[in-house]
Amino acid sequence: xxxxxxxxxxxxxxxxxxxxxxxxxxxxxxxxxxxxxxxxxxxxxxxxxxxxxxxxxxxxxxxxxxxxxxxxxxxxxxxxxxxxxxxxxxxxxxxxxxxxxxxxxxxxxxxxxxxxxxxxxxxxxxxxxxxxxxxxxxxxxxxxxxxxxxxxxxxxxxxxxxxxxxxxxxxxxx
Amino acid sequence: xxxxxxxxxxxxxxxxxxxxxxxxxxxxxxxxxxxxxxxxxxxxxxxxxxxxxxxxxxxxxxxxxxxxxxxxxxxxxxxxxxxxxxxxxxxxxxxxxxxxxxxxxxxxxxxxxxxxxxxxxxxxxxxxxxxxxxxxxxxxxxxxxxxxxxxxxxxxxxxxxxxxxxxxxxxxxxxxxxxxxxxxxxxxxxxxxxxxxxxxxxxxxxxxxxxxxxxxxxxxxxxxxxxxxxxxxxxxxxxxxxxxxxxxxxxxxxxxxxxxxxxxxxxxxxxxxxxxxxxxxxxxxxxxxxxxxxxxxxxxxxxxxxxxxxxxxxxxxxxxxxxxxxxxxxxxxxxxxxxxxxxxxxxxxxxxxxxxxxxxxxxxxxxxxxxxxxxxxxxxxxxxxxxxxxxxxxxxxxxxxxxxxxxxxxxxxxxxxxxxxxxxxxxxxxxxxxxxxxxxxxxxxxxxxxxxxxxxxxxxxxxxxxxxxxxxxxxxxxxxxxxxxxxxxxxxxxxx
Numbered sequence: 266x267x268x269x270x271x272x273x274x275x276x277x278x279x280x281x282x283x284x285x286x287x288x289x290x291x292x293x294x295x296x297x298x299x300x301x302x303x304x305x306x307x308x309x310x311x312x313x314x315x316x317x318x319x320x321x322x323x324x325x326x327x328x329x330x331x332x333x334x335x336x337x338x339x340x341x342x343x344x345x346x347x348x349x350x351x352x353x354x355x356x357x358x359x360x361x362x363x364x365x366x367x368x369x370x371x372x373x374x375x376x377x378x379x380x381x382x383x384x385x386x387x388x389x390x391x392x393x394x395x396x397x398x399x400x401x402x403x404x405x406x407x408x409x410x411x412x413x414x415x416x417x418x419x420x421x422x423x424x425x426x427x428x429x430x431x432x433x434x435x436x437x438x439x
Numbered sequence: 440x441x442x443x444x445x446x447x448x449x450x451x452x453x454x455x456x457x458x459x460x461x462x463x464x465x466x467x468x469x470x471x472x473x474x475x476x477x478x479x480x481x482x483x484x485x486x487x488x489x490x491x492x493x494x495x496x497x498x499x500x501x502x503x504x505x506x507x508x509x510x511x512x513x514x515x516x517x518x519x520x521x522x523x524x525x526x527x528x529x530x531x532x533x534x535x536x537x538x539x540x541x542x543x544x545x546x547x548x549x550x551x552x553x554x555x556x557x558x559x560x561x562x563x564x565x566x567x568x569x570x571x572x573x574x575x576x577x578x579x580x581x582x583x584x585x586x587x588x589x590x591x592x593x594x595x596x597x598x599x600x601x602x603x604x605x606x607x608x609x610x611x612x613x614x615x616x617x618x619x620x621x622x623x624x625x626x627x628x629x630x631x632x633x634x635x636x637x638x639x640x641x642x643x644x645x646x647x648x649x650x651x652x653x654x655x656x657x658x659x660x661x662x663x664x665x666x667x668x669x670x671x672x673x674x675x676x677x678x679x680x681x682x683x684x685x686x687x688x689x690x691x692x693x694x695x696x697x698x699x700x701x702x703x704x705x706x707x708x709x710x711x712x713x714x715x716x717x718x719x720x721x722x723x724x725x726x727x728x729x730x731x732x733x734x735x736x737x738x739x740x741x742x743x744x745x746x747x748x749x750x751x752x753x754x755x756x757x758x759x760x761x762x763x764x765x766x767x768x769x770x771x772x773x774x775x776x777x778x779x780x781x782x783x784x785x786x787x788x789x790x791x792x793x794x795x796x797x798x799x800x801x802x803x804x805x806x807x808x809x810x811x812x813x814x815x816x817x818x819x820x821x822x823x824x825x826x827x828x829x830x831x832x833x834x835x836x837x838x839x840x841x842x843x844x845x846x847x848x849x850x851x852x853x854x855x856x857x858x859x860x861x862x863x864x865x866x867x868x869x870x871x872x873x874x875x876x877x878x879x880x881x882x883x884x885x886x887x888x889x890x891x892x893x894x895x896x897x898x899x900x901x902x903x904x905x906x907x908x909x910x911x912x913x914x915x916x917x918x919x920x921x922x923x924x925x926x927x928x929x930x931x932x933x934x935x
Contacts, residue, residue, distance in 0.1 A: 329607070400825040
């Protein structure tokens with residue numbers, strides 16, 4: 266079997282990634298790696314005269330980040346100089362408004378859960394995400410309410426997970 | 440015999456059977472929806488396992504994965520959209536059969552071949568794993584260190600995006616696993632005074648973020664629901680005759696998938712691709728491939744599920760997961776106190792055999808549930824992603840919260856979701872990250888223990904025969920691509 270034949274046995278390669286994104290990620294890895302090496306140097310060694318101790322594993326990770334992050338950045342930069350930043354294929358990029366609702370909603374849930382309680386925040390969050398996906402509001406509201414209540418009963422009543430009850434709505438049964 | 444009876448009692452009870460049935464339905468539903476993966480289905484189920492007994496908890500993962508992988512063939516055959524990555528190997532072939540009016544038969548072949556492949560994988564697991572465990576009982580920290588490195592190396596090298604990205608993703612997982620208490624001294628690391636960070640980052644919110652939130656972030660609203668025009672009749676009609684005709688492919692796919700699945704880090708995806716290519720290479724009619732010919736479908740379908748079963752060999756025997764799903768399962772086993780490893784076979788053999796029985800049941804259930812999935816395929820395709828997303832976010836929320844009953848888990852999940860999105864855009868693999876998080880403590884503990892025993896002398900890692908052999912394999916694994924590249928560079932010059 267030739268080397269070319271061996272290649273045929275493998276899945277087709279994925280779409281190429283944008284070189285500048287690789288450059289940025291490689292740099293982030295390299296900088297993070299350098300930081301990790303410095304930070305892990307502060308841990309004491311367990312075997313005197315060696316680096317064996319709590320800092321060894323983070324230091325190894327840092328070294329790998331530094332070396333291979335730099336290699337990734339450099340090779341991606343070479344690719345950018347040769348081909349430009351136009352090689353992104355059919356990647357599912359998603360939608361910015363939907364992503365904002367999804368991630369913004371998550372942050373809002375963390376902030377508001379202690380005040381409004383699990384039932385209210387998860388209903389609102391689910392409703393917002395469903396509507397952001399283009400659903401009809403009446404069906405979205407029915408789905409959000411029913412899944413929220415089902416999850417609440419399942420986790421809070423049956424599995425005894427202490428889901429936040431919310432200080433503002435303390436008088437309500439959920 | 441006594442052990443087997445105890446295992447039967449652990450499996451054949453109301454809780455476990457109901458759990459298996461619900462997990463099968465859930466896996467079938469999620470696997471059949473294009474864009475939702477078997478790993479995501481498993482990740483979403485983990486929070487429900489917190490409060491279950493160990494055997495029903497692990498049953499959910501096994502049943503859900505087996506069903507989701509098989510259900511992934513449905514959109515693959517009817518819509519030409521692979522439901523799971525392993526279905527992608529034979530999507531065009533199955534769709535070509537659908538265009539010829541044989542869509543139901545393509546699915547029938549896939550379901551029955553998956554069932555047989557899964558049972559072959561189960562048999563190998565049941566007989567090989569206890570034998571390997573006897574050998575593994577003699578392993579020291581040196582051998583475990585090399586085994587962990589071998590598994591992680593395979594995961595990094597085989598992953599999409601190339602070895603450098605695989606390596607960086609893997610080490611990111613390992614670096615994340617160092618947050619919190621050091622496993623040997625208990626010294627806090629990178630906790631910045633936070634009590635939550637001192638306990639380390641739990642793998643559950645990380646996994647939900649990577650596989651569910653990351654997936655949601657790639658969702659594009661307004662995508663039309665796809666409905667197949669194929670006429671769906673009894674999927675099993677005529678399948679027996681085809682499987683008899685291609686019985687060599689069936690057994691070759693099953694055995695090859697089992698062998699590939701047992702390699703740490705390889706998994707069913709690679710098995711399916713190689714099996715399809717092998718079927719074509721050894722076929723008497725290779726020109727028929729791609730035109731709706733069932734030969735490759737038989738071999739790759741069998742390979743798919745046999746690899747799924749045998750991927751549990753390194754997970755159960757050594758506690759070293761081979762892919763993202765077994766990494767999740769190993770995490771659950773640790774959470775439940777059923778620490779995987781050779782001791783599982785000596786201290787709790789009934790638990791191991793119970794897991795085996797679940798495999799057998801899950802694979803046998805592929806036939807009735809597969810039939811159900813094929814018959815209801817178009818109804819499943821009609822379920823709008825917009826509504827599904829609304830339900831998924833609530834499961835994600837409560838799952839990430841319930842690990843430590845803290846909103847910190849939700850923040851961690853969000854962070855990992857963003858990371859998964861960026862990684863996907865940059866073609867970084869996700870599975871090595873979760874493997875790194877799960878395997879990090881084991882790897883570090885064995886590495887540090889070995890280093891303390893050897894007083895920092897690295898040659899001690901090659902002082903025992905098995906350790907030296909495993910070390911040589913790891914070096915070969917990383918060195919071989921470089922040698923091959925060198926050979927390719929030299930070949931044109933030699934030809935000239």
